[in-house]
Amino acid sequence: MTTVDGLGEALAVLGAGLGAGVLTSTVGVASLLSFPVLLAVGLPPVVANASNTVGLVAAGVSGSFGYRAELREHPRITWTVVVTCAVGAVGGAALLLALPSSVFEAVVPWLILLTCLLVGVQPWIGRWLRARAGEDAGARTRMGPVxxxxxxxxxxxxxxxxxxxxxxMVAVLGLGLDIDLRVVNGLKTLAIFAGNVVAGIIFITVADLDWRAIALLAAGSVVGGYVGARVGRRLPPTLFRVLVVVAGVVAAVLLLR
Structure with missing residues (x-):
């Protein structure tokens, strides 16, 4: 199996980890930076995907720590996000190991574009939902069934x-809850972390991994995750929403190529 070899490739993966860590804690499209780099240095797609997931756990640790104040504001939501994403990641990791990587290639870009649209129009949808619920309806600070x-x-x-x-996740939480976007950003980072931990445990057990790539990604992303959190928690809501939409559109376009 091809592995990361040479100083140039090692620096590329380390830099990808740093950038992916920042993206994890800000706009949430980390894999679209780190995964192509792992492919470029010669890792097979499934090995690259699994190694990427394990390596970016470090970004979730430092990013969630950076958002610790936001995550304490709504502990019930925080725990619900952790549990749902962890459980979901078990099924997702099983699908990755059981199905060819091309299964979702056709639908994923359009799914991301739809999500970007929802993030962009979320303020208007939120106002419509509050108006429909009536003035007596309180703020939605608990995750409903949907x-x-x-x-x-x-x-x-x-x-x-x-x-x-x-x-x-920004779209789901932004549409389903009436909480500050800085808190949504923290919850999104925690959700990515929870999913990567669970999927990573499964991959360590049953999948082929490149541990050199994992170590380099982790070293870069643990710094990037914390830096991204410091930036993300200070982003104005409108700017954050614009950046998320732009990042999502870029991701979808890259996947459509």
Whole structure:
């Protein structure tokens, strides 16, 4: 099996880890940076995907730590996100090992574009939902059945492939809850972390991995994850939403090529 070899390839993977860590804690499209780099240095697709998932666990650790204040604001939501994404990731990881990687290639870009549309129009949809509920309706600070179900499906997708899963989680939580976007960003980062941990455990047990690539990704992403959290928690809501939409559209276009 081809592995990361030489100083140039090692620096490329390390840099990809750093960038992916920042993206994990900001716009949530980390795999679209790190996964192609692993392919470029010669790793087979399934090995690259599984190694990428394990290596980016470090970004979730540091990113979630960076958002620790936001994650404490709604502990019930925080735990619901962790559980749903972890459970979903089990199914996603199983799908990755059982199905060819081409199964979702046709639908994933369009799914990401739809999610970008939902993120972009979320303020208008939120106002419409509040108006329909009436003035007496309180803020939605608990995940209802529909929001929980979509969070679970996002966890499945995250465990299977993961590219754009952060964008999807922003859409799910932004539409289903009335909480600050900085908190949504923290929850999105935690969701990616939970999914990567569970899928990573499965991959360590049954999949072929490149441990050199994993170590380099982890070293870069643990720094990038924390830096991204420091940036992400200070982004104005409108700018954050624009960046998420732009990142999602770029991701979809790259996947359509």
């Amino acid at each position: 929001t929980t179900a979509f969070a679970l499906l996002t966890g499945v997708y995250g465990g299977y492939f993961g590219a754009g899963s952060g964008v999807m």
